[in-house]
Amino acid sequence: MKSPNNLLAQTGTTIFTIMSALAVQHNAINLGQGFPDVEGPADVVQAAADALLDNRNQYPPMTGVAELRQAVAAANKRFYNLDIDPNGGVVVTSGATEAITACLTALINPGDEVVAIEPLYDTYLPVIKLLGGIPKLVRLNPPEWSLPHNELAAAFSPRTKLLLLNSPMNPCGKVFTRDELNFIADLLEQHDAYAVCDEVYEHLVFAPATHIPLMTLPGMAARTLRVGSAGKTFSLTGWKIGYVSGPIELVSVVAKAHQNLTFTSAPNLQRAVALGLAKPDEYFTALGSTLAAKRDLLAAGLTRLGFGVLPADGSYFITADIAPLGFAGDDMAFCRAITAQAGVAAIPLSAFYDSDGPANFVRFAFCKQDSVLHEALARLQNWITPVQTLTATA
Numbered sequence: 011m012k013s014p015n016n017l018l019a020q021t022g023t024t025i026f027t028i029m030s031a032l033a034v035q036h037n038a039i040n041l042g043q044g045f046p047d048v049e050g051p052a053d054v055v056q057a058a059a060d061a062l063l064d065n066r067n068q069y070p071p072m073t074g075v076a077e078l079r080q081a082v083a084a085a086n087k088r089f090y091n092l093d094i095d096p097n098g099g100v101v102v103t104s105g106a107t108e109a110i111t112a113c114l115t116a117l118i119n120p121g122d123e124v125v126a127i128e129p130l131y132d133t134y135l136p137v138i139k140l141l142g143g144i145p146k147l148v149r150l151n152p153p154e155w156s157l158p159h160n161e162l163a164a165a166f167s168p169r170t171k172l173l174l175l176n177s178p179m180n181p182c183g184k185v186f187t188r189d190e191l192n193f194i195a196d197l198l199e200q201h202d203a204y205a206v207c208d209e210v211y212e213h214l215v216f217a218p219a220t221h222i223p224l225m226t227l228p229g230m231a232a233r234t235l236r237v238g239s240a241g242k243t244f245s246l247t248g249w250k251i252g253y254v255s256g257p258i259e260l261v262s263v264v265a266k267a268h269q270n271l272t273f274t275s276a277p278n279l280q281r282a283v284a285l286g287l288a289k290p291d292e293y294f295t296a297l298g299s300t301l302a303a304k305r306d307l308l309a310a311g312l313t314r315l316g317f318g319v320l321p322a323d324g325s326y327f328i329t330a331d332i333a334p335l336g337f338a339g340d341d342m343a344f345c346r347a348i349t350a351q352a353g354v355a356a357i358p359l360s361a362f363y364d365s366d367g368p369a370n371f372v373r374f375a376f377c378k379q380d381s382v383l384h385e386a387l388a389r390l391q392n393w394i395t396p397v398q399t400l401t402a403t404a
Contacts, residue, residue: 017139024132025361029345033355039378039386042345042355044180044326046377050246051293054286058249061278070277073265074102074253081284082238082253089212089294090223092231098258101265102280104272105250106210106239111137113206113235113254114174115267118143122171125162129362131180131208143171147364152329152371153320155184159193166197172204173197175224178211178324181362181373185219185323195227204260205230210239210252211325213294216302219323225256232257235264240283242326243297245377249279301326301376304383308376311387315394326377329359333370335394340369352393354386 013019029042049055073079076096083096094100103109110133118124120142126134128149138145146165148158173194177186186194198205207224215221225234235256241247254264305328309319318331332344339347341358349355356374360367376383 015140017136021136025357026132029349029355029357032346032349036350036353038349038353038355039382039389040355041374041376041378041386042357044375044377045247046245046326047379047382048245050244051286051289054244054246054282057285058278058282061281066277066281068277070274070280072269072274074100074275075277075280075284077284078102078251078253078280078287081287082255085238085287086236086255090226092223092225092255094255095258099255099261101254101261101268102275103252103254103268104275105241106208106237106252107133108250108268108271109237109239109252109254110134110174110206110208112264112267112271113237114138114141114143114172115271116235116260116263117172117204117206119171121169123167123169125165125170125173125203127157127162127175127179128364129179129181129359129367130174131176132361134174135364138174144169145364146170149363150182150184152182152331152368153318155179155182155321157186157190157193162194163197166201166203168201170201170203172206174206174208176208177224178209178215178221180211180325181327181357181359182320182329183322183325183327185215185221188222191222191224191227194224195230198233199229203233205234207234207236209236210242212238213243213297214301214326215298215324216305216322217298221324232259235260240279240286243294244283244286249276249283251275251279251283298324304376304378304380307380308374308383308387311383312374312390315387315390320371326375327373328376329371329373330356331371341372345372348390348393352389354389 026043033040079096079100082100083094086092086094118141124138124143125146148162148165212221240251320329322328345356345358356372359371
């Protein structure tokens with residue numbers, strides 16, 4: 011028989027699926043996959059429940075219900091002073107992963123080069139390659155995660171179609187600075203390239219860091235597509251409601267890609283998210299401060315246990331260096347060992363690199379109840395002993 015798609019056939023099971031299954035097998039605390047262990051705002055959940063009963067359960071408009079498109083445009087204006095047309099500049103998608111896929115589909119022709127920054131979310135490269143794009147990878151190095159200007163400039167060429175930018179960044183929690191964004195904007199203008207900006211953690215930023223959308227910089231509004239996520243903003247990751255904002259000329263093509271991917275998303279969830287985006291400023295401010303306290307709790311505990319803890323200015327995640335522990339194995343072996351032996355699951359950072367990623371870093375998610383983080387630290391403490399060299403045996 012003829013073979014299926016070569017790229018997909020050769021793609022393995024995601025590391026998140028692997029580690030979550032291992033966590034279930036060993037009854038481990040799952041600090042691997044990034045989802046909160048509490049429900050989102052009660053009024054938003056209630057609005058979704060009520061909307062199921064209002065006789066509007068047939069196909070909604072392909073680009074999203076009017077209430078949510080207007081709410082997304084209003085949020086862009088409210089938080090970033092961006093002028094987005096709710097009728098032509100917004101597309102509601104089935105999650106941010108679909109939004110990113112629709113944006114890339116709208117922009118990439120076979121043979122186009124796409125600049126992407128490692129470590130990167132694991133769905134980026136398969137989609138770029140499926141579309142016939144050629145990834146040009148630039149690596150941020152721990153522990154500072156600073157942008158290497160020379161390497162980034164060298165990745166651009168006359169064939170560069172776009173830059174895929176994730177800020178705040180999964181997995182390393184980096185928030186790009188204004189100076190870094192200005193450098194990126196200059197390169198995009200020099201090479202007449204677009205930007206697809208994955209900003210799903212836009213409200214999960216820890217002071218003194220601030221999130222600055224690339225779209226707000228001079229000259230960037232016309233060449234940037236911005237992706238947001240209700241799942242991250244409202245701790246409702248299972249709802250899978252995302253949205254793309256940008257210039258009508260680009261968003262209209264994104265809409266055509268969306269039409270051929272999922273076409274639309276559940277109307278009751280869309281209307282509930284519209285209510286959520288109109289919540290008072292205090293709600294959005296509390297997101298960052300609450301998560302910052304959880305980051306600090308986990309960081310202090312990991313440091314006490316001997317990990318090298320790297321800075322994290324946003325997202326759900328913190329990166330820890332396992333080298334100081336003297337573990338006899340790589341990051342994947344370490345994650346398997348702590349899941350099976352300590353009852354705590356994490357994700358090896360090397361999974362976020364195309365190849366030859368660093369083998370001594372792991373990613374922990376801290377978007378959990380404080381009691382869960384304390385228990386995870388207690389389990390790790392019981393497993394780590396200062397007089398015994400750790401091994402990779404499961």
